[in-house]
Amino acid sequence: MNTLDQVLENALNSTYEQQEMLIKILQNRHRENRRAEIAADAKKTLDDFRAGKFRQQSAEDVIVALRQSLNEPES
Secondary structure, eight states, X not given: OOOHHHHHHHHHTSOHHXXXXXXXXXXXXXXXXXXXXXXXXXXXXXXXHHTTSSOOXXXXXXXXXXXXXXHSOOO
16 A cells, blocks of 8 residues: 555656646546535435434524524534
8 A cells, every 4th residue: 555655756756747637536536525425415314304303494493593503602
């Protein structure tokens, strides 16, 4: 397994074009991974909601609760 320093050294020793390609590949994979995380979180939240773990609230109630939480001191 390569260390991060080894990977960076190899990347810096690559051509400019290869470095650009590596940057784009890493950015795309990072975006894809983040999208997958968001989708998994959304699915779990919907599953929990459908299972009755949350109660329905009006948008106004949610906004009031959010504003109150912003005014509370952090613990």
